Amino acid sequence: MSDLLERLRGRGWRMTAQRRVIAQILDGDHVHLTADEVHTRAARLLPEISRATVYNTLGELVGLGELAEVTVDGRAKRYDPNARRPHHHLVCARCGTIRDVHPTGDPLTRLPPDLRFGFRVTTADIVYRGLCPDCADDTRA
Amino acid sequence: MSDLLERLRGRGWRMTAQRRVIAQILDGDHVHLTADEVHTRAARLLPEISRATVYNTLGELVGLGELAEVTVDGRAKRYDPNARRPHHHLVCARCGTIRDVHPTGDPLTRLPPDLRFGFRVTTADIVYRGLCPDCADDTRA
DNA sequence: TTGCTTGCAAAGCATTTGCAAGAGC
DNA sequence: GCTCTTGCAAATGCTTTGCAAGCAA
Numbered sequence A, B: 001m002s003d004l005l006e007r008l009r010g011r012g013w014r015m016t017a018q019r020r021v022i023a024q025i026l027d028g029d030h031v032h033l034t035a036d037e038v039h040t041r042a043a044r045l046l047p048e049i050s051r052a053t054v055y056n057t058l059g060e061l062v063g064l065g066e067l068a069e070v071t072v073d074g075r076a077k078r079y080d081p082n083a084r085r086p087h088h089h090l091v092c093a094r095c096g097t098i099r100d101v102h103p104t105g106d107p108l109t110r111l112p113p114d115l116r117f118g119f120r121v122t123t124a125d126i127v128y129r130g131l132c133p134d135c136a137d138d139t140r141a
Numbered sequence C: 001t002t003g004c005t006t007g008c009a010a011a012g013c014a015t016t017t018g019c020a021a022g023a024g025c
Numbered sequence D: 001g002c003t004c005t006t007g008c009a010a011a012t013g014c015t016t017t018g019c020a021a022g023c024a025a
Helices: A003-010 A017-028 A035-045 A051-063 A133-137 B003-010 B017-028 B035-045 B051-063 B133-137
Strands: A068-070 A078-080 A088-092 A098-101 A120-131 B068-070 B078-080 B088-092 B098-101 B120-131
Touching (some): A003 A017, A051 A078, A078 A098, B003 B017, B017 B035, B017 B051, B035 B051, B051 B078, B120 B133
Parallel strands (some): A088 A120, B088 B120
Antiparallel strands (some): A068 A078, A088 A098, A120 B120
C-alpha cells in the first residue's frame, strides 16, 4: 500500500507520527491538496500536528521528487503525489479543483526549434482551464 | 503609440496621471513585470504613486482583458501586456525570464473529450521550461 | 458638483523561520 | 545521547481593503 513510506524509510528518513500521517494522506488520494487541506486532514488523525510541520514536510517531499508543486493563478500551491509520471492538469477556473490528465503524445514536439529562442527546453506543462461539472451546473453569472 | 490609452479612454476610463503612467510602462515594454516592478518604474515618473493604486489598476486591466496574469511556481504574479493575442510561455528554470511563444495550432484539440472528466474546457496554457541561452552557457551545476 | 480614484495604513493569506522542547534511532 | 523533528509564534512576501481626501469630467 504505502510505497511512499517505504521509499522514504529507505532514504534514511526518521519516521515520526506526523510524517506517517502526511505520507498516508498523499498516498491515498489522487486529488491535489493545498498545504492547508493536508493539514486539516492530518489534524483529524493527529490533532496536535502543526501547520509548520506540514509545510516543512511537503517541502522536503518536493525536494526529494516525490511530490510536485502545482501553482495556478497565484492561489495556494497544490501538491501533486503523481510526480513520477509526466502529466498535465485540468483546472476549474471557479473552484480551483485540479485533475490529472495523461498526455497522449510528447508535448515538446509542439514547439518547433525555430520558436525556442535559443532555450534548451526540457519540459512542457499544460494547464487546461474551464469549469468542472459542479461549477458548470451552477448557473449563476 | 499608446493604443492602450486610447482603448481605455474609449471604455470610459477616467484618466489620471497614475493610470497614464502605468499604461505607458506596460505598453512600452515587452517584458513581463511584477506588480512591484511596475510600481518601481511608475515611481520614477510619479514619485507619490502608491502600491495599492498599482495593484488596483493592474487588477482592472486584467478584468478588461488588456493584461494577463502569469504566475509561475508561486512567485509574484507577472503581468503580460500581450493578452489580446493567445500565446504560450517559455520560462527559464534558472533566472525566471519569460518569453512569449505564439502557438502554431489550437492546443485545445490535443485534449480529447474522453479525457475531459466532464469539464467544460475553454483554454489551454502551455509553459515550456528550460534554460535560456545565457543560463545554458553558464556551466556551473 | 458628482462620484470615481487615490493614498495611507491596516488587514489578509500563504508560507517560512528561529528557537527551545521533544522524540527517533 | 546525539541529532533530527516538532510546535509555537513571530516574521515575511505579496496582495487586498476600508475610508477619508482628492481630482476628472
